């Protein structure tokens with residue numbers, strides 16, 4: 001099985017960056033050498049994680065990082081996106097954990113030695129529990145602590161980092177964590193969700209100032225997730241519902257960054273559900289960005305509900321991934337071009353895209369033809385946005401290897417590399433081999 005792109009495809013040009021992505025809590029393990037985080041607490045709460053699992057060992061990456069770097073290098077990628085565990089770097093008493101910093105520094109050096117660009121995410125959801133105990137993202141002070149953490153990391157890493165992203169998908173931390181309640185810390189409260197979103201964006205802005213000072217040579221930005229919001233019917237009410245959902249879930253995070261204000265939908269929220277915004281916050285949030293990372297998986301369909309609000313209509317018709325998400329590659333072109341038309345964008349990278357499939361390891365092989373086809377279609381969808389005139393500088397497959405898929409535990413496999421959790425053995429899936437061939441076939 002091959003992934004084929006036209007010979008003249010902009011994706012095959014030498015300066016287009018191909019990479020694979022992971023996140024600290026999902027792969028690292030070695031929980032005893034870091035502080036506990038909100039996901040440890042969430043995992044320890046019965047009923048929160050579908051398979052009752054946790055991140056204590058995960059892919060044991062902290063102990064196996066050398067082999068994992070070899071694996072990444074053997075794929076022929078240009079870049080590796082990973083995140084830093086805040087609680088591996090700063091202890092509960094505020095002191096710096098040098099061994100934790102050194103772990104990442106040796107990883108960065110190993111990447112540099114192999115000519116692989118390091119895309120570092122500072123926050124991929126694993127807030128130290130000691131900060132949660134002070135109110136977590138509901139406490140405005142955490143935004144300033146995040147800037148201090150960004151300072152410690154960016155000073156220690158020096159010029160080893162090609163790109164820093166402050167946050168990964170603040171939508172998930174705010175909405176899934178504080179409104180839907182399906183991610184840590186598992187709260188269901190709209191005002192809190194909107195307040196957390198605001199503090200995350202403030203933290204981003206404060207950290208951007210630090211990164212531009214400490215690492216001016218790096219591409220500094222943020223990673224957001226987007227899902228096109230489609231109406232369930234052609235009724236005016238459903239069309240309006242889909243537009244509200246787009247404002248609430250997508251524009252809520254990008255518009256403050258690029259235009260310094262929240263979407264108009266803000267004014268439709270009852271006063272008691274609106275976030276508290278301090279004078280000057282929006283200017284801090286709207287720092288110039290060197291790039292925006294776009295994570296894309298699927299589209300979402302909405303209908304109007306009886307409360308004058310929107311409800312999502314889960315997909316039932318195939319093709320669906322193992323997450324139950326509709327395979328909808330044209331949605332990637334759609335969100336990209338919608339951003340391109342509406343905003344004055346910095347360069348964009350697709351920082352995550354991929355699919356969970358019910359993989360099986362048989363005779364040392366994983367024949368994940370559906371994932372190969374998912375990549376094929378989404379690479380073409382990326383290409384279509386570039387052809388339409390948008391600047392997109394890279395694409396990262398989610399994920400390098402199977403890992404802890406948050407509330408779904410280990411049952412959902414997103415890797416291009418299969419992980420046998422009993423032995424920690426890694427096996428390239430057919431998709432990894434297809435991507436490796438695609439990368440190798442590029443112009444030099």
Ligand code: FCB
Nearest residue numbers: 023168169398405406414
């Ligand atoms: C994204 C997350 C990533 C992974 C994928 C499937 O929302 O950023 O960690 O879980 O979804």
